[in-house]
Amino acid sequence: MDVSSFLQRVWNYAEQTNIEFIQSGSHRGFSDYGLPDTRGFTPHLRQVRLYQEDTLENLNLKGGQPSQVKLWLTHDLLHILFYDFIFFNVGESAFSHYESFLEFHLASEAFAVWALDYQVLAKNSHEGLAIQLDQKQWREFQKSNPKLPSFGSQALGKDITQLYLTGHTQYLQLGMTTHPAYEEWVGHELRYSEKQRLYAQMWWDDLQLEQLSYRLPEITKSYIDEAVMELTELLLFPSTQWESYLKSLNFHGANNFFQEAPKYQKKGSFTDYRFTPLQALSFDQFKISYKEALEIKRPSASDLFFFYQLITKLPVSDYSDVDLNLLQNITQAANRDPTLPPSLWESFVAIVRKKETSYFKKIDLNQFQQKNLASVFFLP
Numbered sequence: 001m002d003v004s005s006f007l008q009r010v011w012n013y014a015e016q017t018n019i020e021f022i023q024s025g026s027h028r029g030f031s032d033y034g035l036p037d038t039r040g041f042t043p044h045l046r047q048v049r050l051y052q053e054d055t056l057e058n059l060n061l062k063g064g065q066p067s068q069v070k071l072w073l074t075h076d077l078l079h080i081l082f083y084d085f086i087f088f089n090v091g092e093s094a095f096s097h098y099e100s101f102l103e104f105h106l107a108s109e110a111f112a113v114w115a116l117d118y119q120v121l122a123k124n125s126h127e128g129l130a131i132q133l134d135q136k137q138w139r140e141f142q143k144s145n146p147k148l149p150s151f152g153s154q155a156l157g158k159d160i161t162q163l164y165l166t167g168h169t170q171y172l173q174l175g176m177t178t179h180p181a182y183e184e185w186v187g188h189e190l191r192y193s194e195k196q197r198l199y200a201q202m203w204w205d206d207l208q209l210e211q212l213s214y215r216l217p218e219i220t221k222s223y224i225d226e227a228v229m230e231l232t233e234l235l236l237f238p239s240t241q242w243e244s245y246l247k248s249l250n251f252h253g254a255n256n257f258f259q260e261a262p263k264y265q266k267k268g269s270f271t272d273y274r275f276t277p278l279q280a281l282s283f284d285q286f287k288i289s290y291k292e293a294l295e296i297k298r299p300s301a302s303d304l305f306f307f308y309q310l311i312t313k314l315p316v317s318d319y320s321d322v323d324l325n326l327l328q329n330i331t332q333a334a335n336r337d338p339t340l341p342p343s344l345w346e347s348f349v350a351i352v353r354k355k356e357t358s359y360f361k362k363i364d365l366n367q368f369q370q371k372n373l374a375s376v377f378f379l380p
């Protein structure tokens with residue numbers, strides 16, 4: 001299937017099943033200075049959050065070129081497609097238990113990458129998102145690593161899904177060859193899948209209102225790879241099957257797949273801003289947290305994300321080049337170790353203080369206390 005037809009199919013799904021597109025209140029362009037994506041990721045709410053600059057009209061989802069922006073939104077939508085598929089097959093408690101939460105979320109990641117990157121972008125020699133791979137390179141890869149099954153085969157797709165769940169793979173091995181593209185592809189898959197396992201565990205811990213364990217989970221004895229293959233086939237092959245799948249969906253009661261998690265059920269005292277948007281707070285809570293954050297001497301990753309969220313409430317053009325360069329130095333250091341050297345942390349806080357009046361002027365009181373946003377995922 002070509003890239004445009006695939007995107008069309010995914011966008012039609014979004015339209016027909018009422019996936020919501022929401023302006024996140026965050027501005028685009030800060031990634032150039034090393035800041036994380038502060039739109040926030042909310043597949044459990046069947047919502048896709050957009051940067052302020054991106055409206056559905058100017059994105060022109062149904063036409064034009066498949067830009068990277070559109071492809072990332074498609075990746076987010078594919079997560080929802082998979083969550084939906086699970087919801088219909090397993091029911092409302094699908095995401096309520098540790099093992100199944102990790103299993104289904106990690107499989108949604110594998111599905112998004114397998115369907116879009118492997119089955120569509122690589123087969124059409126299009127620039128990739130999560131991986132850089134062109135099907136045309138595959139024969140060379142197979143010469144270097146004869147264990148590799150054919151490209152796009154179920155054997156490969158299942159192996160990649162198992163890699164995302166367990167960290168183990170039958171076929172992807174480093175050091176088999178001096179082929180740089182092969183090493184880059186395998187290396188990236190190994191790192192990316194490990195990061196996803198760590199993030200999923202962190203998300204779960206935060207949803208349970210537990211201290212983050214930073215454990216690397218291993219979901220073994222899972223057959224979810226079958227579901228990844230099944231939904232991929234439905235999505236890619238004859239439209240009659242796809243149409244009847246669409247017709248069979250009924251979204252009654254599916255407005256928050258994580259509804260049963262403690263973070264949604266009761267109010268937690270521990271707030272990690274890597275999983276909590278400022279909009280989830282009351283305005284009073286926000287003001288208190290803001291004052292406290294300014295006084296912090298040794299920041300944690302969560303403190304940094306509190307300010308990242310605030311900083312991106314103003315457009316990039318509101319900041320001076322000097323401050324933007326400083327931000328870049330700060331994020332580079334923070335990515336190595338969030339406990340920034342005191343001088344960097346002080347200059348970071350100084351940037352925030354300089355813009356304080358503008359933030360407060362921009363703040364819309366109606367944007368606070370959005371209970372459905374108790375859990376939002378900000379990690380890349």
Ligand SMILES: [Zn+2]
Nearest residue numbers: 075079109112
């Ligand atoms: Zn993803």
